[in-house]
Amino acid sequence: MSILIKNATIINANDTQKANILIKNNKITQISSAMSDAERVIDASGKLVMPGLIDMHVHFRDPGQEYKEDIITGSRAAAAGGVTTACCMANTKPVNDNPLIAKYMIQKAKDCGLIDLYPISAITQGSKGERLVDMGKMLEAGCIAFSDDGLPVVSSDVMRAALEYSAY
Missing domain, CATH: 2.30.40.10 (Urease, subunit C, domain 1)
Known part of the structure; x- marks a missing residue:
């Protein structure tokens, strides 16, 4: 056509x-x-x-808080506004701090078929600011960045390790 x-x-x-x-x-x-x-x-x-827009900071809250918004409703809203790619923050329940959650998010967006979704992993386990996530495994699962989304990384040693690891 x-x-x-x-x-x-x-x-x-x-x-x-x-x-x-x-x-x-x-x-x-x-x-x-x-x-x-x-x-x-x-x-x-x-x-x-114009080319599709990219939203680098969305709160789809899926899994765990779908009553606020989920990947399907967030994808619909994004597409309606010209956004073709969204990057989901890690403030889900449970926190996006392990590969299974990241893969779930990516697959649900693919099944929906409206936008490309790239999860942002938590920097620390549970976004508690204390213990680093396995950044390598999170990257392999499809995460493109790391953020505890407004929560502090309470240990400067943990933050330094995260920054050094992400430099490679």
Whole structure:
């Protein structure tokens, strides 16, 4: 199927332009001022077209506090706002401090199929600021960063170890 998005204001990191976008087989094949034939035409007059946004700090609260928000409702809200990638903080119950929780979060987002989700691991076990998580295993499970999300790492030795480990 081919789609033409016409009269778009396209915003990229270093450029803004008015143009038409031709999509064939789910890939952008042409960006130009020329019109092309397409099976479906979308008039984007007065609209902005840009790459998907990334939200680096979300609280989907899943697992454990789904009554506040979960991965499905958070993904729906993100997608509605143009966010295609979200990074979930570790303030879940239980805390995202072991690979099983991180893998659960990633799989649930994949099953939902709306956004890419990257979990942020706790720095310390239980986000208590005392004992470092196994950062290597958390990275292998798919975590992309570490944060105790506003809670202090109470031991400067633990914080130093976390920073030294993350430098590699």
